[in-house]
Amino acid sequence: MPDDINGPQSASAIPVDLDLLRTPPPRERADAARNRAAILEAAAALFAEHGVESVSMDQIATAAGVGKGTLFRRFGDKSGLATALLDTRERALQEAILGGPPPLGPGAPAEDRLAAFLDAYVDYLLEHLDLIRMSETSTPGARYRIGAYRFWHRHVAILLPAKTPDPTYTAHALLAPLSAEHVTALLPELGPTRIREGVLHLAESTIGTPPR
Amino acid sequence: MPDDINGPQSASAIPVDLDLLRTPPPRERADAARNRAAILEAAAALFAEHGVESVSMDQIATAAGVGKGTLFRRFGDKSGLATALLDTRERALQEAILGGPPPLGPGAPAEDRLAAFLDAYVDYLLEHLDLIRMSETSTPGARYRIGAYRFWHRHVAILLPAKTPDPTYTAHALLAPLSAEHVTALLPELGPTRIREGVLHLAESTIGTPPR
C-alpha cells in the first residue's frame, strides 16, 4: 500500500488548540512536494502529446526525473495518477454544485438541478474522456471506490423525488451510462448530442417529470 | 490477430448444393479440436477451483498441456476465452428469446417480454458474474464489441415502445447498469434483490408502463 496517495491537502477544517497538539500537522517534505509537482507536470505533458493510452508509467517517471517507486508510492497506481490530474476540474464541478448559482447550485427545483448536473457532467466527461476512463478502469472497480463517484451518486440520490422506490439504486443506474467506458464505446456510433440528450431523457422519464 | 477465435461451429443453416461447392467447409484439424477442448476443460476446472481472477493464462496453458501461443491463437485473449466458456449458456438464453415460450420468447406484449428478458439476464449475470466480468473487461471496450451485447441491445431496442425518442440510445442505457463491472461493484452494497428490482423498475419507468 502506498504511503500517502494524495498528500496532506485534506487538512481538517475544525479549529484545534495548537498548544495541546504537540505533533504538528505532518508536513510534506520539500523534495516530496517537488517530485509530486514534477510528476503531474510530466504526465500532463506526455498525455497531451502522445495520448493517455500510449504513455507508460516508466516514461512518466523518467520524464519527471524520478524513480518508478516514487511514482507509485505517490499515486498508488495509474488510476490514482489520473484521479490526481483530474482533481482541479472535478473540484470545480463539486463546488459549483455545492455553492454555485442555480440551477447547478442550490436554489432551483430538484428536477432542474438534476438536469443541470447531468448536463454539466457530460461536459466534464467529454472534455476529459480518456483521463476519466483511465481513472475509472485501469484498476478493477476503481470507479465506484473513488470519492468523486460517491459525491455524484449522493447528489443524484438526493435530487430524486421522494416517491422514487429505491433512490440509492436508481442513482447508481442513472450514473451507469455515464461511465467513461460506456461513453467511449458509444461516442463513435452516436456522437455527443445523442448521448447528452439520451441521458437527460432517461432522467426525465425516471423521475416522471413530464406528465405531458 | 488470431487465426480463428471461435472455430468453425457457425456453419451456415442455408442448404447448399454440395456438388457446386468444390471447396469443402474448412474442417478443423483434429489436433486443433483436441487442444480447444483441452483448454476449455482446463480453464473451467482451474476457474472453479481458484476463482476466475487468480488464474493466469500460463497456468491454463500448462494445465491443458499446450503452449501459450496455442491458447492465444485459439481464443484471442482472456476475454475471448471467457466468452467461449460462456457460449453454451449464452446461446440458450438467446434461443429462449428467439423461439422459446412467452413471455421471454415471442408472443407476449413487448413490455412483458422486456421485463422477462431483464429478469432472465439478471439470472444469467448473477450466475456467472466473474466470467462475464472477465469477458467484458479484460480488454478495453470488449463488452460492446462481442456479438452477445449486440444481440441483447437489438432485442431491447426492438421491445421499446414506438414513442421512445431514441431507442438505440435508450437500449444502451438500460443495459449499462447490467454490465458485470457495475453489478459486481453494487452487489455487496445492495444485494441481488434490489439490483433485480431496480433494473425492472428502471425499465418500467422508461417505457412509461405504470401510468399510475
Place this chain on the structure above:
DNA sequence: CAGAGAATCGGACTAGAGTCCGCTTATGCC
C-alpha cells in the same frame, strides 16, 4: 503410402504494471 503444402504448435521474447528494500536526504532538535 509417400510427399507437398498448409495449418498448427509452443516456448522464448517483449513490454508494462506494480512491489521491495537498502540507500539517501530533509527536518527538527541540541
Place this chain on the structure above:
DNA sequence: GGCATAAGCGGACTCTAGTCCGATTCTCTG
C-alpha cells in the same frame, strides 16, 4: 552547524498478458 531519525527515493525484480516465428504435425492428392 552537527546529529539522529524517519520520510522519501529509485532501480532492480516479479508477474502476467500478449507476440513471433522456426519446428512440427496433419490432411489431401497421386
